[in-house]
Structures are given as structure tokens and as C-alpha cells.
Amino acid sequence: MSFGGRVSVVLGLLVVVIGFAVWGVVGFLLPQPPTVDFTSAQTPTGAIDMTVQTVPAIGFGYQPVWVSYLVKNPQGQWIHSTVWKLPAHTRINVTIDQYDSGSPLRNQQWWRVQGTLGGQATYNGKPLSVYDSNTGNNGIGHTFTVPALNLSVPLVGVDGNATNTCGSAPCTTNFDHNTMKFSFMTPGAGTYSWQCFVPCGGGYLFGNGGPMTTLGYMGGFLDVVA
Numbered sequence: 001m002s003f004g005g006r007v008s009v010v011l012g013l014l015v016v017v018i019g020f021a022v023w024g025v026v027g028f029l030l031p032q033p034p035t036v037d038f039t040s041a042q043t044p045t046g047a048i049d050m051t052v053q054t055v056p057a058i059g060f061g062y063q064p065v066w067v068s069y070l071v072k073n074p075q076g077q078w079i080h081s082t083v084w085k086l087p088a089h090t091r092i093n094v095t096i097d098q099y100d101s102g103s104p105l106r107n108q109q110w111w112r113v114q115g116t117l118g119g120q121a122t123y124n125g126k127p128l129s130v131y132d133s134n135t136g137n138n139g140i141g142h143t144f145t146v147p148a149l150n151l152s153v154p155l156v157g158v159d160g161n162a163t164n165t166c167g168s169a170p171c172t173t174n175f176d177h178n179t180m181k182f183s184f185m186t187p188g189a190g191t192y193s194w195q196c197f198v199p200c201g202g203g204y205l206f207g208n209g210g211p212m213t214t215l216g217y218m219g220g221f222l223d224v225v226a
């Protein structure tokens with residue numbers, strides 16, 4: 001190889017090494033969401049009730065304009081976190097208030113409620129097993145999906161013509177929203193990733209960057225403990 005060729009290879013490798021170093025440092029410096037602990041939040045029936053919301057813009061922190069999930073901790077405060085500690089083999093009753101608008105799904109497999117107890121969810125109190133996002137003004141805003149549990153629930157978007165929409169989190173229920181409810185059983189101990197499968201990262205490549213790939217916004221972990 002010529003001298004110039006060797007210099008090019010060395011410079012190329014140097015760029016790769018510097019790239020990884022910057023990536024590592026930025027990843028280390030990014031804020032990490034706190035783990036919200038539900039392990040001692042059992043109701044008398046042994047189940048755990050969780051309330052979650054999805055918002056069109058978080059309104060504060062690292063990226064105020066990003067879409068996000070939030071969770072209400074057992075003390076009743078809204079926490080900007082997608083990392084939830086749950087006991088194993090426990091029924092979890094989930095309520096998700098969805099304040100974001102939606103769009104027709106690009107991949108229709110996510111219109112189906114999957115893996116919940118009874119194979120159903122409720123959408124504003126009515127049973128739902130499939131939601132056709134190509135009809136009406138709502139579409140799907142986000143999904144709550146835990147691939148390892150085959151669990152997925154589409155979160156119906158707020159009507160595109162709605163005017164009483166929430167600006168920033170935490171949103172209160174006097175703003176337009178849809179309420180999805182479902183229950184599932186936690187498996188044995190382990191860490192299970194979950195995420196939204198609607199490419200909702202507006203302004204990023206194919207909608208799959210930004211909040212879709214940053215812990216605390218459109219994905220997180222179920223930290224299931226024995």
C-alpha cells in the first residue's frame with residue numbers, strides 16, 4: 001500500500017475511534033430516568049394499579065419538544081421515567097391516558113391488542129381488540145409494546161380536529177385525551193424492554209430517532225423482580 005493509502009487508513013481508523021469515544025461520553029452524560037418502584041404498591045387483591053400518560057411534548061428537561069411517556073408513582077406524583085420495577089407473577093392493571101394525536105399505522109400488525117388478560121383492552125370504557133387506524137380522525141398515537149411478552153396495545157390518538165389539547169406534561173384529564181385500560185401478568189424475574197412501535201420521532205429519519213431511541217421517552221424497561 002502506498003504511503004498515502006496507509007495515511008488514509010490510519011486517519012479513517014482515528015475518525016472511527018473518536019466517533020465511538022464521543023458516542024460513549026454523550027451516552028454517559030445523557031440524563032438517565034429514575035427507576036419507579038411499584039413492588040410495594042399491591043392493592044388488597046394483590047394486583048398493582050399503574051397510571052401512565054403519553055404527551056405530545058414533555059415540556060421540560062433534555063428535549064422539551066419530544067413526545068414522551070410519564071408514569072404516576074405509588075405516591076401519586078408524575079415521574080418522567082419509562083423504567084418501572086414490578087414484582088414477578090403479578091397482575092398489573094394499566095391505565096394509559098393518551099394526549100397525543102395519531103396517524104394511520106404504517107404497519108397494521110400494531111392495530112391489534114395482544115397479550116393482555118382476556119386479549120382485550122378498553123378504549124374510553126368500551127372493549128377493544130382491533131383498532132382500524134385508517135378510519136376517522138384519530139389514528140394511533142403510540143403503542144405500548146413488550147416484545148418478550150407478546151404484549152401490545154395501540155393507543156388511539158386524540159381527534160386531529162381537537163382544540164383543547166395539552167401543551168406540556170404532566171397533562172391533566174380536563175384536556176382532550178383517550179383512556180386505554182388493560183391488564184397483564186408479569187413473568188418471572190428479569191429485565192424486559194418495552195417500546196412504542198409507531199415511528200413518532202418527528203424530525204428524525206423515518207420517525208425512528210430522537211424520542212424513539214432515547215430511554216425515558218418512547219421506550220424503557222420492566223425491571224421484574226422475584
Ligand SMILES: [Cu+2]
Binds near residue numbers: 196197218
Ligand atoms: Cu410513540
